[in-house]
Amino acid sequence: MRKNSKAAIIDAAIFLFNTKGFNGTSIRDIAAKADVNAANISYYFQNKNGLLENCFTVFFESYLEELEKGFSLLECGAEICMKAMVDNVLRYQCENTQLTRFILREMTIDSQVVREIMSTYHVKERYLFKKVLEYGMETGEFKKLSVPFSILQLKGLLSMPFLNTHYVTEVLHILPHERYFAEKYSSEISQWIKGTLCIDQHQEKMLIII
């Protein structure tokens, strides 16, 4: 049994789930693609559902770690903190486009696994974003905005290029797997943070004068 066969199984599974769909992929397909014995897959993951749950856990554990790394900068200010969270998430998603695409797509359906993920990871994620938004409103960096609607917008911006890889490459000719993309898109979301969340500096001055 090769040392890295677990990783090879996961890579093969993600590739096949993305191309043939979860239901259209068999354990045998995954074993052939990963060049391992089918018994190895049972050993590590029991069955295809176990493998699916593992993909979710692998993705969201790292995803939340990236968010928390950014969140730790909250004392430096809400805008800096929010930018760091966005940068970290985008970099992570760009480094794992195949996994990200698969997970984001699975999250759009209503299943038991998805509900469990929501009630743990997504609730945690909402908590972190909410803290930053509220902190920014308290310190006067951010406008008084609806927290859920701001999170809704931010999540839409963060997921769009990864969920709609095909549209993005074929119609807009943007390549999310290329190196410059994370940097470029991150500066786009910075503009959103500045324009939508942050208090206009002129307005701020006016408030100080008044």
Place this chain on the structure above:
Amino acid sequence: MRKNSKAAIIDAAIFLFNTKGFNGTSIRDIAAKADVNAANISYYFQNKNGLLENCFTVFFESYLEELEKGFSLLECGAEICMKAMVDNVLRYQCENTQLTRFILREMTIDSQVVREIMSTYHVKERYLFKKVLEYGMETGEFKKLSVPFSILQLKGLLSMPFLNTHYVTEVLHILPHERYFAEKYSSEISQWIKGTLCIDQHQEKMLIII
């Protein structure tokens, strides 16, 4: 044969595709749900793929019509025009949440139908958005921005609540099928248009002075 059986078949199909998935739904299921004879479905749509293509066409024909209605206001200014396009699309999507969710989800996979839709409807949509953005940059209403990246952001904002209905209702407690939603979310995207696309009015004054 009832007069409205075609509409009943489409409604039943969308409901079942969203709950059981396209592959998990049979013509017999659709016939039972729509309370029609299975032969009716063959008569109208030939087979399940014909029904799928019909759903795409129904959605995108109306979607583009709404975009074009907004686009016709271009002479009133780029910001007004962009807002009208967003309002129309959001209202249409709110009135058809089930269909919108199904179509947006199908568009995330790579299939022959999806590629055809992209090369017709999405290319047309990109053309319209591009015209408005370029017009706004020419007249000095909008900042000099990357057209594809601006469309990417806008598309992310427009699709998020419909594609991730479950996340939006369960985690953020926002209900996209409720009447107030289209209005509220439309004013959120207006903020994005103002903050991200439009030239800051103070900056504009500065430019005039210089």
